[in-house]
Each structure stands twice: as C-alpha cells, then as structure tokens.
Amino acid sequence: xxxxxxxxxxxxxxxxxxxxxxxxxxxxxxxxxxxxxxxxxxxxxxxxxxxxxxxxxxxxxxxxxxxxxxxxxxxxxxxxxxxxxxxxxxxxxxxxxxxxxxxxxxxxxxxxxxxxxxxxxxxxxxxxxxxxxxxxxxxxxxxxxxxxxxxxxxxxxxxxxxxxxxxxxxxxxxxxxxxxxxxxxxxxxxxxxxxxxxxxxxxxxxxxxxxxxxxxxxxxxxxxxxxxxxxxxxxxxxxxxxxxxxxxxxxxxxxxxxxxxxxxxxxxxxxxxxxxxxxxxxxxxxxxxxxxx
Amino acid sequence: xxxxxxxxxxxxxxxxxxxxxxxxxxxxxxxxxxxxxxxxxxxxxxxxxxxxxxxxxxxxxxxxxxxxxxxxxxxxxxxxxxxxxxxxxxxxxxxxxxxxxxxxxxxxxxxxxxxxxxxxxxxxxxxxxxxxxxxxxxxxxxxxxxxxxxxxxxxxxxxxxxxxxxxxxxxxxxxxxxxxxxxxxxxxxxxxxxxxxxxxxxxxxxxxxxxxxxxxxxxxxxxxxxxxxxxxxxx
Numbered sequence: 001x002x003x004x005x006x007x008x009x010x011x012x013x014x015x016x017x018x019x020x021x022x023x024x025x026x027x028x029x030x031x032x033x034x035x036x037x038x039x040x041x042x043x044x045x046x047x048x049x050x051x052x053x054x055x056x057x058x059x060x061x062x063x064x065x066x067x068x069x070x071x072x073x074x075x076x077x078x079x080x081x082x083x084x085x086x087x088x089x090x091x092x093x094x095x096x097x098x099x100x101x102x103x104x105x106x107x108x109x110x111x112x113x114x115x116x117x118x119x120x121x122x123x124x125x126x127x128x129x130x131x132x133x134x135x136x137x138x139x140x141x142x143x144x145x146x147x148x149x150x151x152x153x154x155x156x157x158x159x160x161x162x163x164x165x166x167x168x169x170x171x172x173x174x175x176x177x178x179x180x181x182x183x184x185x186x187x188x189x190x191x192x193x194x195x196x197x198x199x200x201x202x203x204x205x206x207x208x209x210x211x212x213x214x215x216x217x218x219x220x221x222x223x224x225x226x227x228x229x230x231x232x233x234x235x236x237x238x239x240x241x242x243x244x245x246x247x248x249x250x251x252x253x254x255x256x257x258x259x260x261x262x263x264x265x266x267x268x269x270x271x272x273x274x275x276x277x278x279x280x281x282x283x284x285x286x287x288x289x290x291x292x293x
Numbered sequence: 294x295x296x297x298x299x300x301x302x303x304x305x306x307x308x309x310x311x312x313x314x315x316x317x318x319x320x321x322x323x324x325x326x327x328x329x330x331x332x333x334x335x336x337x338x339x340x341x342x343x344x345x346x347x348x349x350x351x352x353x354x355x356x357x358x359x360x361x362x363x364x365x366x367x368x369x370x371x372x373x374x375x376x377x378x379x380x381x382x383x384x385x386x387x388x389x390x391x392x393x394x395x396x397x398x399x400x401x402x403x404x405x406x407x408x409x410x411x412x413x414x415x416x417x418x419x420x421x422x423x424x425x426x427x428x429x430x431x432x433x434x435x436x437x438x439x440x441x442x443x444x445x446x447x448x449x450x451x452x453x454x455x456x457x458x459x460x461x462x463x464x465x466x467x468x469x470x471x472x473x474x475x476x477x478x479x480x481x482x483x484x485x486x487x488x489x490x491x492x493x494x495x496x497x498x499x500x501x502x503x504x505x506x507x508x509x510x511x512x513x514x515x516x517x518x519x520x521x522x523x524x525x526x527x528x
Contacts, residue, residue, distance in 0.1 A: 175294055271471035274297040275517055279474030281296065292319060292383035293298050293470060293521060 001042035001262055004243045007194030009138045009161050011071050011101070013045040013244040016234070016261030017196055020046050022251040024053035025218050031058035034251060039066055041258045045244055047073040047164075047196070048095070049106055050087055056094040064096055072097065073162075073196075075106035075142060076123065079116040084123035088130055102162060103127055104140035111149060118156050128159070138162065142198075147180045154187050163188055164246070166199035167237045173277040185241050194244075200237035201230060201248040201257070217250040227256055234260035236276055239267035298469045299326035299382060302413050302523045305465070308332050311377040316366055316400060317384035321348035327380065328355055336371060338362045367395040371403040378409045383521075385414045385452055389441050393455055401459040401528065410461055410526040413469055416519055417446040423513040424475045427483050430509055434490035434502050443486060449522045461526040472517035484510055 003012040018038045023031040038046075039062075046063075048055050056074075063070060074095070076087040088103060105117055105124070117123040130136040140162030143150050150165060163184065171179050188195050202221045217223055224233055234257065237245045247257035268276075278293050299322055309331030315323045318337035321344075327335045337348045337359060345363040352359050364370050366384075379400050388396055400410065418425045428444050435443035447455075453463050487506045491499045 173294075173297065269471075270301075271468040271520075274301060275470045275472050275474050277297050278470060279476055279515075279517060281294070292322075293296060293473065 002264060003044070005194070006045070006071075006243045007161055007188070008192035009102070009194055011045070011138075011194075013071060013194070014043050014261070015238055015244055015264055016043055016257060017045040017047050017073070017244040017246045018043045018254075019198075019246040019249055020048040020055050020059050021052040021249040022055075022247065022254050023058040024055040025251050026058065028058055028061070030251070032062050034254065035059065035062035035066075038254070038258060039069060041262060043258070043261075044069060045071045045073065047075075047246060048091075049075045050091050050094070051077060051106070056091060060094065060096040067097060071101045073102040073104060073140070074100045075104035075140075077106045079105075079113055079123050081121045081123065081126045084126040085130070088126065088135065092135065099135050099137065101136075102138045102140050103130065103136040104142050104162065104164065106142050107145075108141055108143040108149065108153065109145045111152065114149065114153055114156060124157065140164065140194075140196075142196075144199075146178055147184050148177055150181075150184045151187055154184075154191060154193065160191075160193060162194040162196060162243075164196040164198055166202075167197040167240055167242060167245075168200050168202055168233060169236050169273070169276040170202070170204070170280050171199070172236075172240065172273075173281045182240070189241060195242045197237040197240070197242040197245040200245045201233050201253070203229075217248070217252065219249050223248040223250065223253060225253060225256070227259065230256045231260040231263060232276055235264060235268045236273060238264060239273060295326040295329055296322050298413060298521060298523075299323050301467070301469055302380075302382065302411050302525075303327070303330050306378060306409050306411065306525065308378060312336075312375065313378045313380065314338060314369075314371065314376040314400075314403065316379055316381045316396070317387065318348050318361070319344055319383070321351045323380045323382040324348060324352060324359065327378075328352065328358060332358065332378070335359050336362055336376070338364055338366060338369065340365050367392060367399060369399040369403055373402055374405045376403045376408060377405050378411075379404060380411045380413075382411065382413045383415070385412060386444050386446050389445055392441075393445075393447075393452075397455050397459050401456075401461070404528045406528065408528045410456065410528065412452050412456065412524040412526065413521065414449075414452060415446050415473060415521050416448055418473075418519040422518040423516055424480070424483075424518065426509045427480060427487075427506075427513060430502065430506050431483055431487050431490070433505075434487045434494075437498055437502070438490040438493050443490070449524060452524060456524075456526055461528050463524055463526050465525045467523050468520060469523045470521040471519075473519045473521050474515070474517045476515045480510070480513065480515060 006013045078084040138161040142164035318339040324337045349361040432442040491502045
C-alpha cells in the first residue's frame with residue numbers, strides 16, 4: 001500500500017490509517033483476526049482512543065506482537081494537565097505499551113477548550129512532559145469542529161504535528177467558513193503538519209424514521225457501503241492532499257476500505273472530483289427542481 | 294450555493310466590477326456565482342416566469358446589483374455593447390440549431406468590445422448512456438407539443454464555431470465534469486418535463502408517451518456519464 005509523509009513527523013503513513021474503534025464491536029478472536037488482516041494488507045498507522053469502548057484492550061494482544069510495525073495514535077478528551085496525564089497512563093496500561101507514537105487532543109469543539117488546553121496546567125503541558133519522558137513521540141489534535149477553530153489551534157500550538165478532521169465531497173461542496181477544511185489543509189501543508197481524514201465515507205445522517213437498533217452499521221452517521229462508492233470516497237479524500245484516510249468505524253466496512261486503499265493509484269482529476277461533489281450536492285437538496293449542473 | 298461547475302468556470306474570468314448577463318438564468322446558480330465574485334451588476338435573463346420570480350426572490354438582498362429580466366434571448370432587451378461578461382451555463386443544450394444561431398447573434402450584439410463569454414455545456418452523451426433514452430422521450434414529447442426538441446447536445450467544436458462566426462475567439466476550454474452525474478433528482482426533473490409537455494397532447498399521444506416514459510424510468514438508474522465542458526471566449 002502506498003505511503004505518504006505524515007507532515008514532518010518522519011513517519012511515512014500508509015494512505016489508510018486503521019481506525020481501531022472497529023475492534024470495539026468484535027470479540028477478542030475477531031479483533032485479533034482484524035488486526036492481522038489490516039497488517040497483512042500493509043497498514044502501518046493505527047488510531048485508537050479510550051472512549052472507543054474496549055477497543056484499546058482488544059488491540060493490546062496483537063499490538064504486543066507487532067508493536068514495531070505499528071505507528072500508534074491515541075488521544076484524550078481531557079483538557080487539563082492532571083486529567084490528560086491520567087488518561088495517557090491509563091491508555092499506556094490498557095494498550096500494554098511503553099509509549100504512544102502520536103498523542104492527540106481528542107475532539108476539540110470550542111474556543112474555550114483551546115484556551116484550556118493551551119494554558120499553564122492545561123492538557124498540552126502534560127503532553128509535552130510526557131514527550132520529554134519518552135512516553136509520547138508526537139503531538140496532534142482532532143476535531144469535527146469549525147475549521148476556523150482548527151486554524152486557531154495551528155496558530156496557538158507551535159509543536160502541533162498532526163491534525164485529524166472531516167473531509168468528504170459533501171463537506172467539500174459546501175460554501176462558507178464553517179466548511180472550509182480546504183483552508184485547514186492548506187495551512188497544515190504550509191506548516192508541515194500531517195493530516196488525517198475522518199468521515200470520508202459518511203453519506204449523511206441516518207434517516208429519522210430508522211431507530212438506532214435498526215441501523216445496519218455501528219456508525220453514528222450513515223456510511224457509504226458499496227465497493228464503488230467506498231473507492232470514490234477514499235480517492236476523493238486522499239486527492240484533497242490528506243496524508244492518510246481513516247476507515248469508517250463499523251468492522252463490516254473495514255475490508256472495503258482496505259480494498260480501496262490498496263487500489264489507490266493516484267489522485268482523482270479535477271473534473272471527476274467536481275462530478276462527485278455535484279452528484280452529492282443534488283442528492284442533498286433536490287429542490288428547487290434542477291435540470292442542470 | 295454556487296455549483297463547482299460555475300465557480301470553476303468563473304475562476305479565471307475578471308468578474309469583479311463588471312456588468313454581466315446571465316443568459317438563461319434557470320434557478321440562479323450562475324447569478325449566485327457572479328454576485329459572489331463581485332459583479333457590479335447582473336442581468337439575469339430567463340423566458341420562464343417561474344424562474345424569474347425564483348431568482349428575484351433568491352437574491353432579494355442584492356439590491357440594484359441584480360436585475361431579473363423576463364425575456365426571450367432571441368430578442369434580448371439590452372442595449373448594444375452594454376455587457377462586459379456573458380454566461381451561458383448549460384443554456385445551449387436547450388436551444389435547437391436555429392435558436393442557437395439567433396441567440397449567438399443577440400449575445401454578440403449586447404457584448405461590449407473585449408467582452409468575455411462563458412459557454413458551459415454538455416457534450417453529447419455516449420450512445421450507451423441510459424439517460425439518453427430519457428432525453429429521447431423528452432425530445433419526442435417536446436417536438437409533438439411545440440414542434441421543437443427540448444434538448445440538443447452540441448460538441449464543443451460546434452459551439453466554438455457558432456460563436457466564432459460572430460467574431461468571438463476562444464481563449465480556453467476545460468472539462469468541468471467528467472463524468473456528468475445524472476442523479477435521481479435530475480432524472481425526475483427530466484421526467485417531469487416529459488409529463489408537462491405530454492399534458493398538452495391528444496389523449497392517445499399523451500398515453501403513449503407516458504407509457505414510454507414509465508418504461509424508461511423502470512429501466513434507468515442514476516448514472517455518471519458523459520462530459521460537461523467550459524469554453525471561455527473574447528469578443
């Protein structure tokens with residue numbers, strides 16, 4: 001599988017990162033098989049979090065076996081020093097490892113949280129101390145939030161090395177600063193920050209009339225679930241300039257994402273990218289009646 | 294929202310501060326692009342009263358930057374040499390050859406010396422495109438109802454030639470979409486055009502066309518096929 005530099009971390013990540021949240025929905029034996037599968041297909045970057053049920057625990061056995069082959073990303077939603085330190089130690093424990101390659105601020109949503117993590121006694125101070133101790137190699141941040149907030153984070157965190165944020169043709173087709181993740185990609189590229197794409201396979205919210213237990217996938221959004229759409233979405237996301245794209249969380253969809261990643265041959269050209277954006281733009285708003293593109 | 298086709302086509306044109314004509318305004322997508330790109334004034338011209346109302350409502354806050362004009366493009370109510378940039382976005386496929394010629398002449402008449410013209414349109418769909426069957430039914434219905442086809446897909450070379458004959462020179466061509474996504478809503482919109490045209494026909498013709506339409510709709514699904522190109526010209 002192809003690799004791309006993860007910013008200036010020195011890591012060459014495979015174009016697909018394994019979102020280990022998928023392990024949460026598997027028994028241990030199935031989890032072990034899935035880790036073997038993704039490693040067998042060449043994936044070298046894993047991402048996990050303590051909030052993904054027991055994914056950390058289920059990852060641990062195979063992680064122990066293949067630790068040197070895996071660039072391990074983990075994250076915390078704690079915003080203060082003590083909380084972040086505690087969660088980091090808990091993750092090291094649960095994952096049964098002595099260090100985490102990439103430790104990320106998880107799910108930044110508000111400016112106030114950016115204030116919290118950057119202040120003295122904030123989570124980033126704990127990250128830096130852990131880095132000095134060799135418990136963490138690189139510092140990153142993840143967000144589903146406003147692109148402007150992520151840009152502010154780039155400005156305010158000098159040692160930020162990676163970012164994880166949504167990228168798909170539905171988002172790319174929307175106008176205005178609230179969806180301008182392209183600006184984030186541009187800044188990240190200028191600053192040598194690695195970029196990890198999430199929600200690449202999101203089709204949209206689940207239909208309102210579908211109860212949670214009727215949903216065919218564990219994702220909180222409805223994912224695309226055909227090989228063709230999965231490939232299109234993967235190629236589109238990677239064609240925006242991301243370092244790597246993370247699979248949809250449901251374990252049933254992982255093999256399809258792996259297949260898309262393996263087949264990735266080069267970036268989609270602009271007319272094909274626009275074609276995808278336009279197809280989804282109309283799917284979202286079929287009114288007013290529209291004959292043309 | 295401005296479609297990427299429009300924003301891409303406008304990206305290398307000097308829209309800011311110019312007087313523009315959107316020829317065939319539709320629901321105002323290109324008007325949106327022109328206003329967003331800083332056009333000084335946009336004449337959004339359409340012969341469809343419903344579209345004219347829709348565009349006027351959509352850009353009610355544009356003030357005197359926008360004039361929605363309900364008129365036939367073959368008799369454009371603008372003065373000679375009065376427009377600096379003209380957009381014909383997905384317009385020409387709605388013009389049969391005779392109308393295309395008349396519209397090209399009128400757009401040329403209102404264009405100021407040095408004006409820019411954008412002609413974005415669909416290449417003829419490939420022969421095996423399923424949507425081609427739908428377009429054929431639409432043309433049959435329109436031909437019976439009005440004596441004219443609804444859709445004519447011109448290769449870019451034909452539109453280049455049509456405008457070159459009036460003194461325009463092409464200074465770039467690009468591919469806006471490849472493939473062109475014909476979505477469920479596009480299919481439904483074209484099916485509705487068939488139903489609308491069929492409504493004015495005799496019961497026998499109407500029923501035959503609607504039966505044909507239903508057969509086509511049963512067979513086809515949304516597909517991405519064909520190409521949309523963008524020509525930029527100077528006068």
